[in-house]
């Protein structure tokens with residue numbers, strides 16, 4: 001969903017100005033949103049986990065421990081996969097008060113993605129470098145956010161979340177180092193391009209919720225105070241945003257719908273050309289083929305189409321292709337160089353241009369010198385004529401047979417002759433009647 005579409009849904013929790021502010025800034029703070037009853041339950045979980053960590057000497061699947069962690073003086077960096085570590089953490093993640101707030105910013109249909117509890121321990125809890133989240137768990141669109149709640153009062157001394165307003169509308173940054181290793185953070189040279197002096201410190205009293213857009217550049221300072229800073233972070237995605245890679249720290253609830261309905265289709269976002277990091281390879285704006293829903297063959301019944309769409313939308317690991325239209329153009333120009341100016345080039349676009357988008361490829365080929373187009377699907381041929389993409393070639397024989405193609409002066413194709421039962425590619429030969437008297 002676009003921000004405009006989200007904003008068209010009636011607000012559930014936030015006022016409209018706050019929702020707009022989230023889309024303007026890329027983050028929103030809701031002071032004291034989580035009330036004392038939930039805070040007490042969540043703090044009880046934290047206390048129990050700290051006690052449990054005393055038995056450990058090394059990090060495990062649940063606890064990420066700091067090097068100086070000990071039974072006497074626990075120092076936990078993170079509780080991983082939080083919703084799997086205590087029933088209350090999962091109950092909180094799907095509480096209507098939580099998912100309604102999320103729905104105000106993602107739209108009514110919401111899936112749970114992942115969660116963790118960052119402790120940022122007292123007297124030296126680590127700083128978190130400037131980063132964007134979406135590179136860690138790419139989705140087909142940017143309708144993904146992190147719902148963060150402070151379990152204790154958090155001021156500037158505790159290293160609150162800090163975000164640079166508007167950066168969710170800017171580039172996606174590379175978060176690999178020069179040797180190709182994932183760092184999860186921006187390089188200093190990229191940070192230098194950002195107005196970090198405008199960064200907002202997003203602290204608040206216990207129960208304050210911070211909602212972070214998946215593209216906003218954010219981080220946090222170290223905590224040198226005498227109080228730790230427990231922060232629960234749950235990630236949610238609009239249900240039409242499908243993950244493009246398996247979640248790095250999947251929970252048993254990852255992908256579950258926590259609000260609304262499962263949509264029949266997923267949505268692809270565009271990014272600006274040149275704004276994609278090498279590690280992710282987002283679609284470019286010009287690869288509009290990626291955003292088009294695949295078209296069902298014209299002879300499918302409504303039921304067949306609905307079933308195909310519903311199966312496709314349930315695929316959690318959709319294939320993803322980046323289609324470089326400049327490369328397609330260069331291919332056409334190469335063929336032209338090979339055959340010379342005299343020869344006619346027919347660009348043949350079968351099977352939806354082999355999945356690249358017959359119409360998008362047609363545009364490119366015509367723009368770069370194809371003399372004619374040939375389609376397997378009559379609907380594409382009809383589109384091409386209507387859109388004026390194909391100049392009528394006087395040497396092409398008029399299509400004189402019956403069927404839908406005739407109305408559009410398009411050449412015939414076996415699909416146009418589909419009999420009711422079984423395929424038949426050619427019309428049956430006429431029986432010759434000889435009068436033998």
Ligand SMILES: O=C(O)CCC(=O)C(=O)O
Pocket residue numbers: 118120128133159160161218219220231233
């Ligand atoms: O715990 C923090 O201060 C920052 C957490 C964060 O930004 C993240 O995990 O993406």
